[in-house]
Amino acid sequence: MALDTRTDRRPSFAGLLWRSTVGKKTAMAVSGLVMLLYLVVHMLGNLKIFFGAADFDAYAAWLRTIGEPFLHHEWFLWIARVVLLAAVVVHAVAAYQLSRRDLAARPAKYARPSSRPRPRRRASYATRTMRWGGVILGLFIVWHVLDLTTLTVNPRAEAGHPYANVVATFSTWYGNAVYVVAMLALGLHIRHGFWSAAQTLGANRPGRDRTLKTLANALAAALTLGFIAVPVSVMTGVVS
Template sequence: MATKAVTPRPAPARAAPARRGGFLRTSNGKKAVMAVTGAVLVLFLVAHMLGNLKVFAGAEGFNSYAAWLRTVGEPAVPGRTLLTLAEIGLLAAVGLHMWAAVSLARRAARARPVKYAARRRSRADGYVVRTMRYGGVIIALFVVWHLLDLTFGTVNPGGAAATPYERVVQGFAPARWWVTSFYLVAMAMVGLHLRHGLWSAFQTLGLARGRRRRALNVLAAAFSAVLVLGFVSVPLAVMIGVVK
């Protein structure tokens, strides 16, 4: 029989007490990055959605709004300066958001190397949560298409020469129902992503406590719904001929 005198097992790793810095390396730090960049993107979506509604003001109103986006700030700064800054900011936010997501997903995968044999049953609002990762990927793909379609006009029937208004009307033409469908599906994903993302950001930033928790949860749902409705109203309006 194996006997031995005192050989303690190797001491487990321990973090140095209260080590400062390394914020971005901790899971909590990454979550905060996710929340803050998400908030930036939400603000962008709000502005985008409100801008989109200009389409109901007619071709001239919509086109001049599009032009204004490029000229705002002139002559104090050269044309497109603010837009470019915003684009850089957005790109950085998207990049950091995705970096944090990938990094946390990889950490999660490492934390559970052996999966459960029984299907793990969700005990909370599992569906919305499960869409976060693949939903995020779908949204990213959609953004690529969306830029090619309505920003650069590459895949738009009107081509690069068309006015923004023409691109919208031609892009969502009834004959191109599949484009519209893809847009609607993507918007539904955005809605779900926001539904959990917003709520999650409140939680991550430590705002969702006590009585506020319920209110913030409702707010996240209502906000997501309104935003999605705002976005889908445009292609639907084109499809049924309200905007032509």
């Protein structure tokens, strides 16, 4: 008599959650908040450039020593990069899969357009902005890493001189154009994304909606202006 060696492989709770629309939206919301926290810290660090080359270079060097001697040199920086990369991947994959589900759920078109009512526009302005903004930001991340981390596309960059490298980047018209367009896209992404994340995580209430919308607008404006302040200051000679 042959034994049935098959096992009942039930999907895990995490797997079931990821497959659901609610789970994907939750993953997008949580990963988005992780990236938002990083952006706030990153912007504040960038603004140290207004204190001069010595302070900015010292700040960049300090980032590589966080956690010492418990952590080795640059370990904290690499841990932060891995966490951020995981958040970006989860956010992008969930967004893509939700977009595909949204397209698949749209009603089929009738053969005679005149015989059917006007279809409801499912893709709102905010949704389209989020999708295209996400694509722009994804491309910008690649450029930004090649520009100021690996220094591949920054012809005047020199390892160990972050202040000078930032000035070199924003001394070119294309460096400024890429950065400013990406930061404008980031502002719109945060404005819509923060509100969407609040709804997904159940933070919105009738009495809180106006406060959350105001906070979303304030965060988007502060981050956009804070990031753009650096290239504008280099262009105008305030930072040189």
